[in-house]
Amino acid sequence: MTLLKQIEIDQIKDKLSDDISQLGKIYKAKKSAFISISVDHNLVDGYLNDGWEVEKILKTKTRVRKPKTHHKKFEDGVWCQFYDLGYRYLNYDDTFKLPYGKEPEDKKQIDVVAIDKETVILIECKSSEKPKPSNSLKTEFEGLEKRLDGFRKAIDQAFGKGLKVKYIYATRNLRIDPESIEIERLLKTKSFYYNDNTYEYINSLIKNYKGAARYQFLGLMFKDQLINTNKIEIPAVEGSMGNKNYYMFSLEPHILLKLGFVLHRTRANEAEMPTYQRLLVPNRLKGIRKFINEGGYFPNSIIINFAQRKHKVIFEASSRSGDSNSRFGMLKIPNAYAIAYIIDGQHRVYGYSDTNFTESNTIPVVAFTDLDSIEQLKIFFDINENQKAVSPSLRGTLQRDLLWDSDKADQRLSALRSSITIELAESPNGPLFNKIEVGEDSAILKLSAFLSGLQNSGLLPKARGNNYIPESTAGSIYNIHNQNHKKEMMRTEKIAVQFLNLCYGLVEEQYPEVFERERSLIMSNRGSYAYISLVGSLNTWETIKGNLDYKSSGKERFETISKYLIALLDQLKSLTTEEEESLLSKYGSGAEKKWSLNFQLLVNKVFPEYETNELVIWKERQDKDLLAKGRHFGVEIEKFMKHQVLRKIQEIFGDDWELEINSIKRKCLERAEEEKEKNYKEGLGRTEIEWTEMFTINDYKSIIDKYWTRKPEGNGDYETFQDQFSIDVGEGLGSKAKSVKWISRFNSLRNSWAHEGTKEKGLSKEEVRFLEDIYNRFYPSFN
Structure with a gap:
């Protein structure tokens, strides 16, 4: 493309504003869900007929408004994101057009344009009110590579060479197959697909990171691209642990903020899977900034991993000391976006943003190289496994x-x-x-x-x-x-x-x-x-x-x-x-x-x-008749157990029977007192309750277990607890535990039949058969 004429450059710049006051007013309007305009009082009725509503009546005008269309709301939302990310040179309406070719018609309208000292962001927005498949994108992306080349040349001429240009295709509620040929064409041009996931993620970054969100955003957009060609050179110590080499050094926060990137566990980072980090807690970040500004510091190290996909970290070592396997040297780090993945310490790193010490402090760093995501994840988990912050x-x-x-x-x-x-x-x-x-x-x-x-x-x-x-x-x-x-x-x-x-x-x-x-x-x-x-x-x-x-x-x-x-x-x-x-x-x-x-x-x-x-x-459990039948068997079994257990314990120990089971008696007395208190508070007056009425099934089981084969002295033909309460539930009678296993099952079923209002739980036919079998085993003896 030939050089732009000055009038064309002026036309481009005329559609942008860096006026802080004007941008603030535009931001406020774009954040609103409504379009508002002021009209003469005599024109209000016409606007009302077209779907507008009165917002405020002024002295000489009436302010009317109407809801923004879904697309307008989305476009304005994206614009506001870039304002929140710190961009202060933006288009102020939707009539911005950028040349990409020689012919007068070789211009493309761009929905959002955001420029700073290092980057130019061009965003095209497409949306649907409700989720739906996207129309064909063939025409959108087929000539994209040629258009982008023209855009870059126009930007170089209008704003000077050296700015990094990123084209973003932003969508809302449009279903586009990420593996489609259209998306492949988009990504081939090194453009960015800004889908619903990205939009929500950037909103989360802005909400949680405030001014620091910009660093993570730049890392997302320009990952592995050089900020400049000057390497960062710092003294470092090389060491080894876990069969991994690492470097220890100190670095100014403002440098690490640009180099750093956090693998947040969010759909927007799905290409980086596995990802693992949680978003920052805003109040905690605010507190860290206050702590740093008041002279506070963190003596523990930030842990990072240098991802050497395109740019290599170089360590030029001096001679190794005889007392250690570590060695001192000069570490040369490429000055590139998102080259350093922050495994632990993101709160501390981002806490330095917007403080008085971003450039004057240095923070300790332990840096690995070429750890894959799984290895990073394991380190993260080892550090954080006992912290509640991992949701x-x-x-x-x-x-x-x-x-x-x-x-x-x-x-x-x-x-x-x-x-x-x-x-x-x-x-x-x-x-x-x-x-x-x-x-x-x-x-x-x-x-x-x-x-x-x-x-x-x-x-x-x-x-x-x-x-x-x-x-x-x-x-x-x-x-x-x-x-x-x-x-x-x-x-x-x-x-x-x-x-x-x-x-x-x-x-x-x-x-x-x-x-x-x-x-x-x-x-x-x-x-x-x-x-x-x-x-x-x-x-x-x-x-x-x-x-x-x-x-x-x-x-x-x-x-x-x-x-x-x-x-x-x-x-x-x-x-x-x-x-x-x-x-x-x-x-x-x-x-x-x-x-x-x-x-x-x-x-x-x-x-x-x-x-x-x-x-x-x-x-079956909803069957009231079945529940009533099971309840009948259960009540009779419990009566039988009470009758036989108390009779036998008295026969075996005579007058000392209460002392033999005194620990159980104490619990029963306590239950009896609680029941008396409950009855009194419910208006039933004073009621006397015998402690022997407060036995539980587990109390009966404890007595049966303890005195399993005990007999009264001199009574060799006595029917013991073992004789009377051994019941085979399908596992044989080879041990006491197997012989009384039925009691535990019976007790577990008791809540299903012992109380009214148990329809949700109820009893199954198989459970009622079990109760009936136990009942038939005892009933002749009970009579």
Whole structure:
């Protein structure tokens, strides 16, 4: 492109402003959700008819406003981000055009332009009000390389050579395959794809890092690009530990801020996986700045890793001392963006930004070179494993990276569950995109709901160590016989993600009123657990029937079970308010399981042939007649135990029987007093309660255990506790522990029949049969 004429340079600069006052006013207007203008009073009615509303009546004008379009709001939001990042030379409206060729028509409108002393950022914004697939981007990127070359030449002429130019294609709510040829063309030009993840990440940086956000942003945009060609030379000591060389030195914070980069566990850094760092805590950062400005300092070292992808760190050593393997020398560091990954100490490094000591202090640094992300992650975990700051979400997210190559099956499966969930959350083309919290990214759904849902769905097997649990493999997508674990995990992940995206896509596309509901029955933590569990259960059901196997694709699985999901969703859509509240009110321990069973029951109503073992048992537990029958047996068994235990202990010890069980008596007396107090406070007056009425099942068991074979003196034919209370529950009678095991099981069932209002728990047929067997064993003796 020929040199721009001065008039063309002036036209470019006329569309930019570095007036701080003007930029502040523009920033305020762009932060607003409304477009506001002042009009003559007599024109107000016309504006009102066009959808405007009165904001304020002034002396000579009326200020009217209307909501910004989604695209305008997004474009203004991006502009405000760059203002917050410290850029103070920006376009002030959307009419900025930049030449890229010789012809007059060779100009392109740029939505946001941000310039400082080192960089020029050109941003094109595209958005949709609701998530949708993007239109073809062929025309956008096909000639991009040529346009960018022209842009750079125009910028050199208008603003001087040496500025780093970055073109950003920013999108909101547009689903673009990151592996598409269009994105490949964009990235080939060294441009940046600024998607929903990046937009939210930059907002988080601004919120948490304030002025320091700029450093992380520059590292993200210009990673590995030289700031200048002058190397940073500092004295250093080279050492070795853990078979890794490292360097110890001191460095001014302002240098490390530019060289440094933090691998935040956020979707915006997905190309750097595995990532592990949490975002800074704003109040803590503020406190650190105050501490530094008041003369405070941190004597411990920052730990970094020099990523030598393009630029090498050079150590020129002097001779080694005879007393140590360490050696002194000069370390030469390339002056490049994001070359130093901060493993530990980001609060201290970023705390120095905007302080009085950024250039005058030096901070101690321990620097490794060429650690891969896994090694960095392990160091981070070793340092932080006992700190609460590593959130459960971050820990769950890192399972993928820490355990993927484990030699234990159960750990690999943990990694696989984590990886599937992350892919669901980070796939721009899926309905769960940005809806599951991953690492430091907050979202409406918790990572743990998906991890536990996948664990109990049957889609993946369960294992202990390297032993797979046989009953968990019936409907598994994972082929446990494939010894190429990595290949099998990748195959399984691909199928599972496709399968679950299709299942959630059904809700999003055909049942939007269910998908978008504020108190959602699907898009909630309990609902997600239940939905994934149901999907897995149906997958197992159809696998057992022979309609699916581990080789079936995600699409085949979805097509096979979709009729069941439609049955569920049709009923969820038409639940009465009372039915919906009944389900939504299930909180606390076991709530996820109750939701899961309710989902199964709704499918069972339409497809009675679909019935899992857990659903059968749950339905039995809702049977009031069955519960009443079990309660009858339980009450009679407890009566029998009380009668026989007290009778026998008196027969064995005579008048001393109370002293023999005095420790139990003391507890019973205390319970009796508590019961008397409770009755009194509830208005029942003074009631006398015998301590022998306060025995528990465990008290009876303690007496039976202790005096198992005891007999009264001189009574050789006496029926002992062993004779009377030994009952085989399927494990034989080879020991006392096996002989009285029934008592522990009986006690565990007691809460299911001893109190009214236990419908949620109830008793199954098998449990009632157990109680009936014990009852029949004792009943003749009781009579």
